[in-house]
Amino acid sequence: MLTPQLEVQLIAVIIAAACTLPGVFLVLRRMAMLSDAISHTVLLGIVLAYLISNSLASPLLFVGAVAMGVITVWLVEVVSGSRLVREDAAIGLVFPALFSLAVLLISRYAGNIHLDTDSVLLGELAFAPFDRITLWGIDLPRALFFGSGALILNAILLALFYKELKLATFDPALAATLGFSPAIIHYGLMTSVSLTAVTAFDAVGSILVIALMVAPPATAYLLTDRLPRMIGLSVAIGVAAALSGYWVARWLDVSIAGAMATMAGIGFGAAWLFAPQRGIVAQALQHRNRRERFAVQMLTLHLLNHEGASDAVIECHPRHLIEELRWQPAFADAIVRRAEQNGFIRRQGEVLCLTEQGRALARDL
Amino acid sequence: MIAERMIELFTDYTLRNVTIGSMLLGAISGLLGCFAVLRRQALLGDAMSHAALPGIALAFLLTGQRDTFTLLLGAAIAALAAALWLLAIVRTSRIKDDAALALILAVFFGFGLVLLSYVQRQPTAAQAGLKSFLFGQAAALVERDLWAMLAIGGPALALIAIFWPQVKLISFDPDFARSLGLPVRRFEVLLTSVIVVAIVIGLQTVGVVLMSAMLIAPAVAARQWTNRLETMVLLAAGFGALAAFSGAWISALGERLATGPVIVLAMSALTAISLLIAPERGLLWRRWRLMRQWQSGNGE
Amino acid sequence: MAFAVEIEDLTVAYGDKPALWDVDLRVPQGVLMAIVGPNGAGKTTLLKATLGLIKPAAGSVRIYGQPYERQRRLVAYVPQRSSVDWDFPTTVLDVVMMGRYGQLGWLRRPGRAEREAALAALEQVQMADFAHRQIGQLSGGQQQRVFLARALAQNAEIYFMDEPFQGVDAVTERAIIHVLRKLRAAGKTVVVVHHDLQTVPEYFDQVALINVRRIAAGPVREVFTEANLRATYGGRVAILGANGSAGAVTTPTPAPGD
Numbered sequence: 001m002l003t004p005q006l007e008v009q010l011i012a013v014i015i016a017a018a019c020t021l022p023g024v025f026l027v028l029r030r031m032a033m034l035s036d037a038i039s040h041t042v043l044l045g046i047v048l049a050y051l052i053s054n055s056l057a058s059p060l061l062f063v064g065a066v067a068m069g070v071i072t073v074w075l076v077e078v079v080s081g082s083r084l085v086r087e088d089a090a091i092g093l094v095f096p097a098l099f100s101l102a103v104l105l106i107s108r109y110a111g112n113i114h115l116d117t118d119s120v121l122l123g124e125l126a127f128a129p130f131d132r133i134t135l136w137g138i139d140l141p142r143a144l145f146f147g148s149g150a151l152i153l154n155a156i157l158l159a160l161f162y163k164e165l166k167l168a169t170f171d172p173a174l175a176a177t178l179g180f181s182p183a184i185i186h187y188g189l190m191t192s193v194s195l196t197a198v199t200a201f202d203a204v205g206s207i208l209v210i211a212l213m214v215a216p217p218a219t220a221y222l223l224t225d226r227l228p229r230m231i232g233l234s235v236a237i238g239v240a241a242a243l244s245g246y247w248v249a250r251w252l253d254v255s256i257a258g259a260m261a262t263m264a265g266i267g268f269g270a271a272w273l274f275a276p277q278r279g280i281v282a283q284a285l286q287h288r289n290r291r292e293r294f295a296v297q298m299l300t301l302h303l304l305n306h307e308g309a310s311d312a313v314i315e316c317h318p319r320h321l322i323e324e325l326r327w328q329p330a331f332a333d334a335i336v337r338r339a340e341q342n343g344f345i346r347r348q349g350e351v352l353c354l355t356e357q358g359r360a361l362a363r364d365l
Numbered sequence: 366m367i368a369e370r371m372i373e374l375f376t377d378y379t380l381r382n383v384t385i386g387s388m389l390l391g392a393i394s395g396l397l398g399c400f401a402v403l404r405r406q407a408l409l410g411d412a413m414s415h416a417a418l419p420g421i422a423l424a425f426l427l428t429g430q431r432d433t434f435t436l437l438l439g440a441a442i443a444a445l446a447a448a449l450w451l452l453a454i455v456r457t458s459r460i461k462d463d464a465a466l467a468l469i470l471a472v473f474f475g476f477g478l479v480l481l482s483y484v485q486r487q488p489t490a491a492q493a494g495l496k497s498f499l500f501g502q503a504a505a506l507v508e509r510d511l512w513a514m515l516a517i518g519g520p521a522l523a524l525i526a527i528f529w530p531q532v533k534l535i536s537f538d539p540d541f542a543r544s545l546g547l548p549v550r551r552f553e554v555l556l557t558s559v560i561v562v563a564i565v566i567g568l569q570t571v572g573v574v575l576m577s578a579m580l581i582a583p584a585v586a587a588r589q590w591t592n593r594l595e596t597m598v599l600l601a602a603g604f605g606a607l608a609a610f611s612g613a614w615i616s617a618l619g620e621r622l623a624t625g626p627v628i629v630l631a632m633s634a635l636t637a638i639s640l641l642i643a644p645e646r647g648l649l650w651r652r653w654r655l656m657r658q659w660q661s662g663n664g665e
Numbered sequence: 666m667a668f669a670v671e672i673e674d675l676t677v678a679y680g681d682k683p684a685l686w687d688v689d690l691r692v693p694q695g696v697l698m699a700i701v702g703p704n705g706a707g708k709t710t711l712l713k714a715t716l717g718l719i720k721p722a723a724g725s726v727r728i729y730g731q732p733y734e735r736q737r738r739l740v741a742y743v744p745q746r747s748s749v750d751w752d753f754p755t756t757v758l759d760v761v762m763m764g765r766y767g768q769l770g771w772l773r774r775p776g777r778a779e780r781e782a783a784l785a786a787l788e789q790v791q792m793a794d795f796a797h798r799q800i801g802q803l804s805g806g807q808q809q810r811v812f813l814a815r816a817l818a819q820n821a822e823i824y825f826m827d828e829p830f831q832g833v834d835a836v837t838e839r840a841i842i843h844v845l846r847k848l849r850a851a852g853k854t855v856v857v858v859h860h861d862l863q864t865v866p867e868y869f870d871q872v873a874l875i876n877v878r879r880i881a882a883g884p885v886r887e888v889f890t891e892a893n894l895r896a897t898y899g900g901r902v903a904i905l906g907a908n909g910s911a912g913a914v915t916t917p918t919p920a921p922g923d
Contacts, residue, residue: 027464030461036470040574082640082648084589084640085585086407089407091408093585096574097629099626100578100633101630103500104622107621107622108621210467211472214468253486254480255482258476258477258480261471262476265476272458278459301687325674534763534766537760538748543717544742594753594759597754
């Protein structure tokens with residue numbers, strides 16, 4: 001028997017993993033903002049299904065919510081397909097309208113039931129262990145049961161359609177000519193996103209659904225170039241954000257979902273700054289090195305172009321480099337020294353001359 | 366009864382504040398939102414309005430004030446910080462703008478929740494109402510808030526009016542503007558700040574979640590009716606105010622109808638109608654013209 | 666000899682890749698010059714760096730002997746048609762009037778003088794009848810002529826044009842060429858990024874062959890030789906055929922080592 005504390009962590013980990021799997025493809029296909037739209041509008045599906053079935057336990061709620069997620073994507077496509085509105089604006093038109101409708105329907109017709117708009121956005125993971133169901137004699141939190149279901153389903157879908165997803169993501173035209181309908185793959189993915197969002201947002205809130213779908217894959221994308229590794233890393237990062245967020249929240253006694261989203265953001269920020277090859281720091285170091293190497297090449301090329309010309313004495317004077325190539329004096333000194341050390345140039349009095357090696361370098365460029 | 370209510374919107378003190386406040390918001394955000402939509406930054410408003418939440422909570426935590434101005438200043442700073450980080454991410458990494466938008470939206474909002482839950486444990490009674498920024502609380506608008514809206518929105522509108530030719534050129538063709546020697550970067554910062562202003566004004570009325578609709582929908586609706594930027598901007602302001610008025614009115618009629626969502630729904634309806642029937646561009650209008658052509662073609 | 670444009674040691678890099686390497690280019694006053702080279706050769710980059718739209722890693726640009734920043738008003742720019750959103754809510758006349766904004770100053774509004782200058786420019790490209798149309802309703806060639814009119818409204822001395830002949834109809838092509846010749850007759854200088862090798866000798870006096878580095882530049886008769894073209898294109902025939910011209914002028918054979 002698990003303690004509630006362990007159960008909450010287990011739920012968080014499973015939901016994080018379930019969200020990241022479709023999230024990887026949302027990020028790669030540049031559709032991340034659809035997660036924003038879907039995770040809001042599924043509420044309308046739930047409300048409508050509730051008003052029809054009059055029961056919060058009806059499976060219709062789940063079906064309605066998933067369908068509404070897919071309908072949202074379809075509506076965005078209809079609006080942007082009219083060519084009157086660009087796609088980003090279409091997303092910004094569709095989901096606030098559907099979400100407003102949901103909020104109003106709740107406050108008007110379902111205000112007395114457990115469908116609180118705050119908890120939809122914010123989630124309350126701490127309460128998840130108290131909402132339990134018994135299956136095959138095992139007593140489980142509902143969120144754990146459904147979260148595992150979504151995770152398993154997403155994993156199976158990924159395993160089955162990995163090749164198709166990969167192809168349709170990187171080369172939709174080729175995928176279409178090979179007979180894999182991009183529309184089917186697109187709507188399949190959106191169904192999976194919608195289903196995961198519905199499962200997850202009850203426990204963690206719609207905003208954390210977005211954070212878990214987008215932040216770990218975006219972080220992983222900064223760390224690797226290979227799709228399988230990106231998927232694995234995303235899941236690991238999502239799980240790490242969930243666990244660390246949980247403990248930070250317990251330590252400071254703050255919102256668990258909020259802390260998890262924050263940790264996911266901190267993880268991304270760290271990768272953005274310090275990723276081995278793509279991070280800001282690594283880029284700055286590479287940039288400096290490249291700038292110097294580049295400047296040495298430019299110097300040899302400049303000398304080659306003016307070699308033997310009548311104005312060579314002026315053009316090949318170190319002072320001229322400061323003017324002509326817009327170099328700072330200190331930088332020009334450093335570059336001349338570096339070129340000299342590498343044996344590309346030598347000084348003849350005041351004038352710089354190419355060595356054979358330097359001439360070869362310049363010709364090769 | 367319905368008509369009486371409509372008069373009350375302007376005579377009853379509380380209702381008047383709600384009505385005028387909402388209309389101000391609708392007009393200002395409608396007008397300024399045009400630039401977000403035309404410069405392909407429609408969803409930036411969504412990300413920035415969510416990102417304003419931690420700013421509100423931090424402003425409260427640092428100053429202990431629940432004064433509108435302080436909180437909105439915090440909101441503006443957080444929203445701008447989010448926009449800057451977003452630009453930096455897109456410019457310096459391989460992350461595309463959709464992922465950066467979603468990430469920043471969710472992370473800032475999550476951090477806002479952390480702060481909010483921290484604030485709520487504070488013993489002071491003053492924390493009450495911070496949550497109203499989620500969906501807005503138009504009913505709580507007081508006269509001071511209206512003046513605050515004008516004080517923030519007025520200068521933004523004035524800047525746009527003063528630099529109108531430049532703003533228009535930079536929205537259409539930034540490269541050409543740069544070749545003329547205009548300080549395009551500075552104008553881009555100005556236009557982003559102006560959107561922040563619109564968001565900050567809207568937070569009290571429609572809240573962070575629905576704010577993006579008030580930026581995008583009036584601009585999209587207005588675009589369908591005109592081919593001139595000048596007309597579009599004024600029309601968007603008019604649509605925004607109209608939607609806000611009908612929202613305030615409908616929610617004053619019905620019980621338990623929050624003003625913010627009603628305004629957004631009214632605006633969405635206006636937009637849908639515009640997309641369908643606007644002359645030249647509307648979908649139904651184009652279909653109707655096609656049918657006319659087809660019929661007159663058959664008649665000959 | 667007076668040079669309208671003097672580009673010296675211009676070097677531009679995007680990240681790892683140098684897009685332009687140490688390019689020197691002098692454009693004499695009163696000529697039509699084509700900038701020619703394969704895709705990715707840095708033609709547009711050369712134009713944008715010259716206009717200060719991209720920050721070069723090194724090099725200088727002088728306009729009539731003065732730094733570019735001081736001579737901005739003498740320069741007009743025709744960007745690629747695809748660089749803007751043609752669904753932007755504005756009219757043809759409005760777009761052409763934007764050409765006057767550089768001279769307008771900060772607080773003044775465009776008035777009657779700007780209107781008349783814009784209408785005159787539209788007249789020159791035979792688009793006066795379209796002055797009040799929405800720009801999205803124009804054909805590709807008409808859009809190109811609007812951009813050309815905007816540059817004419819700038820009333821500059823030097824015109825930089827980025828692929829003005831790209832994907833336009835025959836009427837537009839003739840209209841553009843007519844305008845270019847009139848500009849030359851008026852002593853103006855025109856630099857055009859150009860794709861179609863076949864029309865170079867017919868349309869232009871001078872040509873610059875670019876492939877990251879400057880291969881050659883000068884009068885068309887002297888510079889537009891098979892050897893130079895082969896050096897520029899590396900003997901890739903596909904590029905010559907790809908611009909849709911029936912029968913390329915030269916069919917260079919692959920250069921050794923390409």
